[in-house]
Amino acid sequence: MERSETELIAAVLRGDRDSFEPLVAKYSPRVFATARRYARRESEIEDIVQEVWLKAFDKLGSFRGEAPFEHWLMRLTVRTCYDFLRGHQRNREYSFSEISEPEADWLDRFVTDPDSASEEAAAAKQLIDRVLEKLSPEARMVIQLLEIEDRSVKEIAQLTGWSVPLVKVRAFRARGEMRKILLRITKDKYL
Amino acid sequence: MNLANLQQKLTAAARHQAPDDRVPYAFEKRILALVAARAAVSGRVLWARGLWRAAVSCVVLAVVCGAIALLTPARPDSSNDLSQEFENTLLASVDQPEATP
Numbered sequence: 335m336e337r338s339e340t341e342l343i344a345a346v347l348r349g350d351r352d353s354f355e356p357l358v359a360k361y362s363p364r365v366f367a368t369a370r371r372y373a374r375r376e377s378e379i380e381d382i383v384q385e386v387w388l389k390a391f392d393k394l395g396s397f398r399g400e401a402p403f404e405h406w407l408m409r410l411t412v413r414t415c416y417d418f419l420r421g422h423q424r425n426r427e428y429s430f431s432e433i434s435e436p437e438a439d440w441l442d443r444f445v446t447d448p449d450s451a452s453e454e455a456a457a458a459k460q461l462i463d464r465v466l467e468k469l470s471p472e473a474r475m476v477i478q479l480l481e482i483e484d485r486s487v488k489e490i491a492q493l494t495g496w497s498v499p500l501v502k503v504r505a506f507r508a509r510g511e512m513r514k515i516l517l518r519i520t521k522d523k524y525l
Numbered sequence: 526m527n528l529a530n531l532q533q534k535l536t537a538a539a540r541h542q543a544p545d546d547r548v549p550y551a552f553e554k555r556i557l558a559l560v561a562a563r564a565a566v567s568g569r570v571l572w573a574r575g576l577w578r579a580a581v582s583c584v585v586l587a588v589v590c591g592a593i594a595l596l597t598p599a600r601p602d603s604s605n606d607l608s609q610e611f612e613n614t615l616l617a618s619v620d621q622p623e624a625t626p
Contacts, residue, residue: 351560358553363546370545380549387556388563448530458538465535482539509532516528516535 339403346394358387361404365411371478372415374463378422386414412479412493419471433519437461441520468515473508480505 337345337353345353362383369382389410397406433441440457443450451458466474479490480501487505491498549555613620 351557351564354560355553355557358556362548362552366548367544367546380552383552384556384559388559391560444531444534448527448534451534453534453538454541455538458535459542462535462539466539477536481536484540512532513528516531520528520531 340399343394343397343399343403346391354391357390357403361407362387364404365407368408368411369415371482372419372474373422374467378418382414382418386411389414409493409495412475413495416471416475416494419474423471433464434460437464465512465515465519469508469511472504473511476501476504476508477512480508 337356339357342353342357346357365383365386366379369379369386373379373382386407390407393410397403434457436457437460440451440455440461466477469477475494476490479485479493480487485493487498487501490496490501494501496504
């Protein structure tokens, strides 16, 4: 008979490490999907997920069972992704010359007729990925959770551990930061 | 160019992107192996940490004692030395010259 999550967690806490395996198998797809939003290279993604599970094992004693295990795990995942972003801040300078030909074509289409530039195009996806990479870790986190995943400010505060006013301030700054990057990309050619 | 519109379009493009939730083969086994390896290491690490702390404490104690011994000035006059006085008192009867018959 399949054991419930609560039973599995209790068994792990009693020292039965094998009971951790079903939890990893069940929630890894969700953790991988989240990690893939913040990292590109598969090796980096695996490192993030590995760290999430090791932290989960170490801190399992702090899980009180008031909220579902999945929520607790997602908080851990988001915070680990944020740590990853802070530790891997790459060169955030950006210019039009960096973007690929399909991305430039998509931008041309957007300039001539915004409705003809589909948001489902692969070039648009590549472009937003590039823009997100150039954002500061805080801005990226907020844009990802608020604008892309459509989460509420309260939810973001719970996930990140930031206060609600801080999330609002960071969201305001993040939008400004994103606009600045878009301006830098486009000003060479269109402005 | 309308930057706000472009920003909205790109955000919508990101929203259309379904996150990939593939998990590498036998990933859960790898995690379990890591957890087991860490548990084995942590026992040894605890011992090593304790021994290192004890070693450091011993070295610090030895250095402090050495420093005190070196920095304490030697007393040129040993007449006030308590140990010397004690020895003299104790051996007074032995040190006394034998009475001449």
